[in-house]
Amino acid sequence: MSRTRVKICGITRADDAAAAVRAGADALGFVFYAKSPRYISPKHAAEIMAAMPPFVCKVGLFVNAAPDEVRQVLTVCSLDLLQFHGDETPAYCASFATPYMKAIRMRDDIDVADAIKAYASASAILLDSYKPGVPGGTGESFDWARFPERNAQSLVLAGGLRPENAGAAIASCKPYALDVSGGVEAAPGIKCPDAIQRFIEAVSLADRRED
Incomplete structure (x- = not known):
């Protein structure tokens, strides 16, 4: 059975990390961006x-x-992995001798294929919603019809994900992974263990349906 990986981002508390691990999360994200409410x-x-x-x-x-x-x-x-959510160049991203994932914000005028191609050295590409002045964590989704069908790199879907739409996201995009933050929170930076559990269960159910 093919399996969609899950990253729980914006971890700020040990209890939340433990809950995510218990639920079966594949990755945990830690935000080192001081302006974020999820900064740690x-x-x-x-x-x-x-x-x-x-x-x-x-x-x-x-x-x-x-x-x-x-x-x-x-x-x-x-x-294990660096995630860059700004205007970082490919040379900058590759300069730390650590695998990286580059976020691409899905502006209406962006050529997705060209943007992905520019970061050929990335281990993964994350496609996220675009909101002016906000580098991520918008809580909004973009048009999933714009998600590429196939690519040499692992493609990660973010933006507006929650337990209720995780299955539809997988059915529509067939991503390598889903990256969720606000959709499994009680408040910014405070995760809800029940929501994390329901999110990962929804992903598992969608994977079984895809097979």
Whole structure:
């Protein structure tokens, strides 16, 4: 059976990380962008990561961060993947000797294929909703008909996902993974264990239907 991976992003509390892992999350995201309501300090993130079991991917999210800032986080946190959500160039993204995922915000005028091709060195491409002045976490979805059918890289879907539409997202886009944050929260940065559980159950059900 093909399986859609799930990343729970915006982890700020150890209890939320534990709940996500128990529910079966494949990856947890930690936001190192000070303007985000889901920001976490590298020290606090490292403490949470230290309690995580093996085989759960630890992802660090950055937005137009200075290179030294990224390197400093890497010295504190054992990140498996970097996630860049700003205007970072391919050369910048590839400069940290760590696998990375590049977010592409789905503006109406963007050529998705060309944007993906520019980041050929990325381990994955995340397609997210576009909202002026907001680098992510908009809580809004984009037109899933624009999601590419096939690509050499792993394609991750984000934007407006929640337990109620996770199945439809998989049926429509057939992504490698879903990346959810606000859709499984009680408040920004505070996850709801029940919503996480229902989200992952919805993904599993959709995968079985696809087979």
